[in-house]
Amino acid sequence: MENILEINNITKKFKTFELKNISFSLTQGSIMGLIGANGAGKTTIISSILNIQPIDSGNINLFGEKHNKLDLREKENIGVVYDENCLPDELNSWEINKVFKGIYINWNSDTFGSYLKRLDIPNNKKIKELSRGNKIKLNLAVAMSHGARLLILDEITSALDPIMRNEVLKIFMEFVQDERRSILLSSHITTDLEKIADYITFLDKGHIVFSEEKDLLMYNNIIIRCKNIEYEELDKNGVIASKKSESGVVALAKADLRYYCEEKGLVHEEPTIDEIMLLLSKEDK
Ligand SMILES: Nc1ncnc2c1ncn2[C@@H]1O[C@H](COP(=O)(O)OP(=O)(O)OP(=O)(O)O)[C@@H](O)[C@H]1O
Numbered sequence: 001m002e003n004i005l006e007i008n009n010i011t012k013k014f015k016t017f018e019l020k021n022i023s024f025s026l027t028q029g030s031i032m033g034l035i036g037a038n039g040a041g042k043t044t045i046i047s048s049i050l051n052i053q054p055i056d057s058g059n060i061n062l063f064g065e066k067h068n069k070l071d072l073r074e075k076e077n078i079g080v081v082y083d084e085n086c087l088p089d090e091l092n093s094w095e096i097n098k099v100f101k102g103i104y105i106n107w108n109s110d111t112f113g114s115y116l117k118r119l120d121i122p123n124n125k126k127i128k129e130l131s132r133g134n135k136i137k138l139n140l141a142v143a144m145s146h147g148a149r150l151l152i153l154d155e156i157t158s159a160l161d162p163i164m165r166n167e168v169l170k171i172f173m174e175f176v177q178d179e180r181r182s183i184l185l186s187s188h189i190t191t192d193l194e195k196i197a198d199y200i201t202f203l204d205k206g207h208i209v210f211s212e213e214k215d216l217l218m219y220n221n222i223i224i225r226c227k228n229i230e231y232e233e234l235d236k237n238g239v240i241a242s243k244k245s246e247s248g249v250v251a252l253a254k255a256d257l258r259y260y261c262e263e264k265g266l267v268h269e270e271p272t273i274d275e276i277m278l279l280l281s282k283e284d285k
Contacts (some may be wrong), residue, residue: 004150004182005049010058012048019044020059024201024211026150029179031172033193033214034186036203037112042093042186045153045203049184050080061148070257076104079143083155085135088161089128093138094120099173106147115141117169140168140272144175151175152182157192169196174186190273200273204281218270222258225267235260241279252279 003066005026012019019041023114034042047053049060051068063077067151070077087096093116101107116123119137127135136159143151146163151172157165171195172183187193193200193214201211222241231242231249235257242251252271 001087002064002069004063005184006060006061007045007049008061010045010048010055010060012044012055014044017044019048020207021057021204022208024208026184026199028182029045029176030174030198031183031185031196032199032201033086033190033197033273034184034201034203034272035193037277037281039205040203041206042203043154044184046080046152046184049152050078076106076146077149079148079151081102081139081143081151081153081156083136083137083159085127086139087135087142090126092126093123093141095281096127096138096142100142100146104146106146108145111179112141112145115144116169118171119164133161133164136160137164137168144171149181151181153183153185153187154188155188157185157187157189165192172196190277194273202277209261209280211277214273217273217276220255221266221276222253222255222261223271223272223275224253224257225249226251226259230264230266233264240241243279250275250279251277262265 003025007022007024010019010022022045034045036042044053048055049062049067061068063074065074091099097112099110119141121134121137121141122130127138130138136156140156157168160168169192175181176183195235197214199211200217201213202209225248227248228244231251234251238254238257240252240254242249252275258268
């Protein structure tokens with residue numbers, strides 16, 4: 001399958017932070033969740049992809065072309081939403097429609113109108129009068145109405161109530177269904193990613209811990225909860241990371257250890273993305 005986005009070995013250095021040798025790719029028709037603690041570098045990667053932040057080394061390809069060589073028309077293939085409003089405050093949504101009809105070659109007023117309805121966005125209010133969640137939804141409706149093939153969404157779902165979040169997740173899954181479009185989505189709400197992501201890329205302090213197919217991540221690993229003494233007897237070759245406390249040990253382990261756990265009666269279960277993040281961002285093995 002063709003890659004819509006390829007990031008090859010990029011680095012970017014700030015005074016107190018560095019993106020180190022970041023590589024991952026996003027195939028057509030898929031959703032990738034970009035996860036990591038505050039300050040891990042997610043927004044810096046997004047700014048690098050969009051060429052807002054020049055990278056120090058490495059290269060980025062979008063739709064098979066260098067990311068800094070895209071012309072205006074090709075840039076229309078990208079829809080971007082941040083966790084803040086980027087639209088003019090004084091306009092209402094119908095005025096937004098008029099303005100973007102004149103800017104984007106592939107602007108589709110019907111698509112925009114249907115997203116306004118579906119996302120329950122009031123269309124008679126100026127943007128500055130909308131709630132934070134409605135502002136984000138309006139930015140999202142714009143991003144999905146100009147024929148973009150790649151949506152880049154930086155932490156937008158936390159502003160939405162659970163019912164609307166669910167609707168938005170459905171919209172994302174529909175968006176990629178034609179197998180030509182993809183979504184890169186940074187989010188701290190990992191349960192959303194468990195529902196919709198095909199791939200998870202985990203960043204920790206500027207480097208990639210893993211970039212993997214979500215189903216494989218869940219299938220190939222288990223979480224074991226056991227007493228300290230039981231942990232001592234575990235084959236450590238199968239343990240990827242662990243966290244000890246007075247009440248026992250939580251370990252992320254290769255799924256092969258499932259049989260050992262069953263034999264010994266140890267509690268083991270499918271990991272959550274949160275648990276994987278917690279265990280892998282602490283070097284506590
Ligand atoms: N223009 C800049 N100049 C200097 N440092 C920067 C700049 N932009 C980002 N940083 C630093 O880079 C690091 C990564 O920031 P970034 O915003 O990419 O993290 P993040 O993973 O998106 O975090 P969050 O989840 O809080 O949004 C931070 O330490 C931040 O202070």
